[in-house]
Amino acid sequence: MPSNVPPPSFRDLLANCNRSAVHLEMRDAYAVDYEKGPFADWRAGHRHEPNDRASWWRPWLDLVAETVGRGVTMRRARIVSEPVSEYIRYEHSGTFTNVAAGEQVRWLPRRQASDIALPGNDFWLFDGQLVQWNHFAGDGSSQGPELAEDPAAMKLCSAAFEAVWGRAVPHDEYEIR
Known part of the structure; x- marks a missing residue:
């Protein structure tokens, strides 16, 4: 992409997607504000009530x-x-x-991923043709996304995701340990 052209928004990336959008997350924690926000509410005992959709539906789920x-x-x-x-x-x-919004989610214990070649960063892969790397600092704060159209990166991401997906447990079957 030319440097003078602003990168597309995530919404635009999904809007231009025709077949698939896959996301691999590999961190055990992302930036968390322990004092306020949804994580703090959860720590204080708040849980979403599945039958009260209006209380938890948000713009991401609309997208x-x-x-x-x-x-x-x-x-x-x-x-x-x-x-x-x-x-x-x-x-x-x-x-x-x-899951209620239509996303399929699976969980893979890290011990079961030891022999899978994984990229160094979390990513989104759109239609197998565009990678968005998600960069994070050590404290889990976002360092911003980066788009890549390198065929080798797309091949690595696709193979890694499919290997993880094939071993991972569907959300409704995964038991927290």
Whole structure:
């Protein structure tokens, strides 16, 4: 992409997606504000009530539902250490919302990923043709995305995702350990 052209928004990336959007997450924690926000609420005991959709539906879920409604398959795989971190417990407790919006989600214990060649960063792969790397600092704060159209990167990401997906446990079957 020319440097003078602003990168597309994530919404635009999904809007231009025709077949598939896959996301691999490999961290045990992302930037967390322990004092306020959804994670703090969860730590204080708040849990989403599956039957009270209005209380947990949010713009991200609208975007997922729109994308899946156009026939795009959205899959997310999470590689996690066991026993899981507090943050992964939090993610797991709210993942039913992603599933309700149409996203498929699976979990793979890190020990079962030891022999899979994995990229160095979390990523999204759109239609197998465009990679968005998600860069994070050591504290889990986002360092911004980076787009790549390198065929070798796309091949690595596709192979890694499919290997993880093939071994991973569907969300509704994965038990937190």
